[in-house]
Amino acid sequence: MAPRLKAGTHPVPFSVVRMVVKVAALLLVCVAVASGLPHGGKPGQLRARTNSVPNRARAFQHLVLPQQPRRNISGTKRVEGCGVAPLAPSKESRLYGGRDAVPHQYPWNVVVWMDHAYWCGGVLISDEWVMTSGGCVQGSGLIQVLFGAHNRDQWEESQVTYETDEYYVHEDIDYPEIFDNDIAVIKLRQPIGFNDYIQPVCLPSYSDAADSANFVDIFVTATGWGADTHGYHHALQYLDLKTISTQQCVDVYGSVITDIYLCTAGDRGVGGCNGDTGSPLNYVKDGTTYTRGIAVFWSAAGCGAGDPTGFTRVSKHLDWISEKTGIAIDP
Incomplete structure (x- = not known):
């Protein structure tokens, strides 16, 4: 059995330090910054967010400045038919210690690329909005979202x-000091069509939020x-946790x-790892899938x-999500 950390040991994000992108003579230079030991109660052992993929990276011709999306009226847009995966198996039952998902078993999982340099996970929550870790996208210019991928x-x-x-990145994010309010929503420039490979997940309800302690x-x-x-996975992985x-x-x-x-047990030596940041924690109720967490740290x-894997608890941010996206939250 792997030794457990002592109380007071601090979590480390799946992906913490932004690669610094410099453009010179049309060359893209990515520098992954790593930190040392914990100091003053802060999470320690900072690591590069992910590796860039050379055949995807290319130099920028111009600087793209982030825009703030147009405001929506909170709670007016309903997402019908969410949380259903047309190509999911009837039932089967591994991230670190995980295994390949059935292709398109989780059609809301997306890959989020920032500035052609690094990537995180994300989750589709409507035809216009993707949710992910705020630390992943904070300060980014161009964002590319890959849908329908296995x-x-x-x-x-x-x-x-x-x-x-x-x-939008949460205004009270405390990343990378700790991971408080580590959440963001990405606005698509035009709605995406749903099909067997691309579907939104459901958000928790206000009743779920009220009962979150249980x-x-x-x-x-x-x-x-x-x-x-064995390194990064090319195929989507899944892992059953408690x-x-x-x-x-x-x-x-x-x-x-x-x-x-929201934390999950790691007593079987399994959990999230570098590259999983921003990816969803799925909960199935009455045949419908809800995202209850966004992956943000590991030991x-x-x-x-x-040791436990840590997620931003989505039910604690329902008002914020509704305010930014206009999505109606169920009672």
Whole structure:
């Protein structure tokens, strides 16, 4: 059994430090910055967000400045038929220790590329909006969202890529000091059509938010293209996990953890890892899938250390999501 961290040990993000992109003589130079040990109660062992993929990276011809999306009226837009995957198997039952998902079993999972330099995961929540980690997109210019992918590095007929520079990062984000309010929504320039390969996930309801303290010992499924001992995955991975209480997460990581995080047990040596940031935590209720978390950190002891994986708790940000996107939240 892998040793557990002592109380007070701090979590490390799946992807923390932005690659610095410089354009000179039409060359793109990416520098991944890594930090050292924890200091003053801050998360330690900062790591590069992801590796860039050479055949996708190219130099910028001009600087693209981020735009703020046009305001929507909060709670006016309903997302009908969310949380249903037409190509999902009837039932089967592994991220770090995960295994390949059935192609398009999770048609809301997307790849989010920032400035042609690095990527994170994300989740489609309507025909116009994608949700991800705020730390992933913060300060980005051009964003590309890849929909309908099973293999993120291989062209598939199901794939569609949209470009945008419109997004909101939570105003109270505290990244990378800690990961409070680590959430963002990305606005597509035009609505995307739904099909067997591209579908939105459902958001939690206000009733779910009111009962969030009891969302403990619940089976959930994390999905993403993150790394394990063999490196980054090309095919989408899934991993069955179980939620734990906030106090159980505090017992491992210390008082930096509050109920704005949702943690899952890592006692089988499995969990999220670098590259999974921004990817959803799926919860199925009555045959419909809801996203209850956005992946944001794992243990400094390593992805397979047996410590909890941390997610931004989506139910704590329903008002913010509705205000920015106009999506109606169920009672």
